[in-house]
Amino acid sequence: MGCGTTPELLPVAEALATYRRVLTPLPASDYPVEAALGQVLAAPARAAVDLPLFDQSAVDGYAARSVDLAMATQDSPVRLTLSGDIPAGQSTETALAPGCAMRILTGAPVPSGADTIVRQEWVVREEGTIRVDRVVAPETDLRRQGEELQSGAELAAAGTRLDAGRLAALAMAGVASVNAHPKARVTVLVTGDEVKPVGEPLTPGQIYDANGPLVRGWLTQRGQPLVRCQAVADRFEDVCQALEQALTESDVVITTGGVSVGDRDYLPEAAERLGVTRHFWKLAQKPGKPLWFGTREGTALIGLPGNPAAVLVGLTVHVAEVLRVLEGDPAGPPWGYGRLLEDARPDDRRDQWLRMRLQTDPLTGATALAPLPRQASHMLSNLMAADVLAWVPAGDDAWRAGSVVRWLPLR
Ligand SMILES: Nc1nc2c(c(=O)[nH]1)N[C@H]1C(S)=C(S)[C@@H](COP(=O)(O)OP(=O)(O)OC[C@H]3O[C@@H](n4cnc5c(N)ncnc54)[C@H](O)[C@@H]3O)O[C@H]1N2
Numbered sequence: 001m002g003c004g005t006t007p008e009l010l011p012v013a014e015a016l017a018t019y020r021r022v023l024t025p026l027p028a029s030d031y032p033v034e035a036a037l038g039q040v041l042a043a044p045a046r047a048a049v050d051l052p053l054f055d056q057s058a059v060d061g062y063a064a065r066s067v068d069l070a071m072a073t074q075d076s077p078v079r080l081t082l083s084g085d086i087p088a089g090q091s092t093e094t095a096l097a098p099g100c101a102m103r104i105l106t107g108a109p110v111p112s113g114a115d116t117i118v119r120q121e122w123v124v125r126e127e128g129t130i131r132v133d134r135v136v137a138p139e140t141d142l143r144r145q146g147e148e149l150q151s152g153a154e155l156a157a158a159g160t161r162l163d164a165g166r167l168a169a170l171a172m173a174g175v176a177s178v179n180a181h182p183k184a185r186v187t188v189l190v191t192g193d194e195v196k197p198v199g200e201p202l203t204p205g206q207i208y209d210a211n212g213p214l215v216r217g218w219l220t221q222r223g224q225p226l227v228r229c230q231a232v233a234d235r236f237e238d239v240c241q242a243l244e245q246a247l248t249e250s251d252v253v254i255t256t257g258g259v260s261v262g263d264r265d266y267l268p269e270a271a272e273r274l275g276v277t278r279h280f281w282k283l284a285q286k287p288g289k290p291l292w293f294g295t296r297e298g299t300a301l302i303g304l305p306g307n308p309a310a311v312l313v314g315l316t317v318h319v320a321e322v323l324r325v326l327e328g329d330p331a332g333p334p335w336g337y338g339r340l341l342e343d344a345r346p347d348d349r350r351d352q353w354l355r356m357r358l359q360t361d362p363l364t365g366a367t368a369l370a371p372l373p374r375q376a377s378h379m380l381s382n383l384m385a386a387d388v389l390a391w392v393p394a395g396d397d398a399w400r401a402g403s404v405v406r407w408l409p410l411r
């Protein structure tokens with residue numbers, strides 16, 4: 001929060017705290033493990049089996065008894081009689097007898113009696129026997145049952161968001177289903193009579209729609225279930241109708257445009273007409289000052305301003321946190337920190353979200369930030385170069401080269 005922010009505008013940190021305070025995670029249920037990709041666990045997941053599942057070989061070679069090889073040297077190699085063959089996926093009931101070895105492949109179960117594996121590079125194979133010319137210590141290349149994880153051990157705590165690697169770790173440990181919060185279902189309403197989809201002809205005064213592609217693309221990249229994305233005309237009744245349907249069908253409703261004080265800015269009035277409880281409307285941030293946040297029966301409504309850079313801030317900073325709370329994710333925003341390599345734009349009223357490039361600080365080797373030109377709220381072209389959205393608090397000094405600021409990744 002900047003020290004010089006205008007008092008009637010809610011500080012950004014308070015907006016973030018409001019989401020945590022007024023929203024509750026969506027009710028959890030059980031999902032097949034792979035269906036829960038991207039979801040957050042509501043209960044710990046425990047290993048259903050030991051890992052490794054059984055004593056197994058780490059290499060292609062021969063299961064042996066280390067005592068048989070204790071005297072082996074180049075001058076006096078030991079011969080072991082081959083008494084079996086164990087490929088991966090099979091096991092043998094037969095115990096390994098003294099003076100014997102069994103052929104074994106990587107991952108195959110070790111027969112009882114064997115306490116070491118002789119990798120095949122160390123062996124000369126002859127008719128029915130192998131010749132070993134070195135000592136092989138007990139436990140060499142042998143993976144013991146349960147050495148990684150024991151059945152019943154907690155593998156993932158509640159609050160863990162599942163990615164591909166975590167899913168794989170659960171599946172390996174025999175976890176077939178998990179108790180998780182669902183992903184939030186989102187509806188997007190893009191207002192503005194002046195906007196047209198790119199590719200369609202424009203009449204004078206019209207512009208191409210940036211917010212539709214921005215919000216849809218951002219949600220798709222996150223794997224967010226999209227209920228619908230709809231263009232809504234700047235008419236009060238149309239806004240009310242679309243909003244009512246969206247509130248009924250979704251966990252989160254995102255609107256763009258029509259949230260300020262203009263003659264056709266219907267969102268605040270429509271939301272209040274439909275019984276949405278307002279938590280705040282104006283934030284001490286730039287871009288994105290008019291940001292309307294309210295709830296109705298657990299559904300969150302986030303009214304973003306129409307300016308595309310304000311929508312970018314709304315998604316990266318605000319919608320992301322709303323989704324984390326609803327999805328049961330205890331982690332707050334994934335802040336990075338870096339020193340400004342050059343002066344940024346000063347502002348003494350509102351904290352600024354500035355698009356910057358990540359660089360390496362030539363003095364320290366640490367991550368540093370280079371502000372980009374073309375930062376105004378109606379501009380997006382610098383996203384071609386931007387890596388992060390940096391939070392530059394309002395006030396006297398935070399914008400100066402050398403200040404350390406926080407940032408959120410843009411990709
Ligand atoms: N008298 C005041 N005027 C404005 C204030 C204010 O406090 N007093 N705030 C300004 C700020 S800050 C912002 S941000 C905007 C927000 O206005 P709205 O949320 O009502 O948004 P619109 O007026 O509908 O649109 C703003 C701007 O963005 C363009 N736009 C809208 N939708 C799209 C789209 N899908 N793709 C591309 N561009 C879009 C629209 O044409 C406008 O230029 O209000 C200021 N005014």
Ligand code: MOO
Pocket residue numbers: 285286287288289290305307309310377378
């Ligand atoms: O908040 Mo507005 O997005 O500053 O231009």
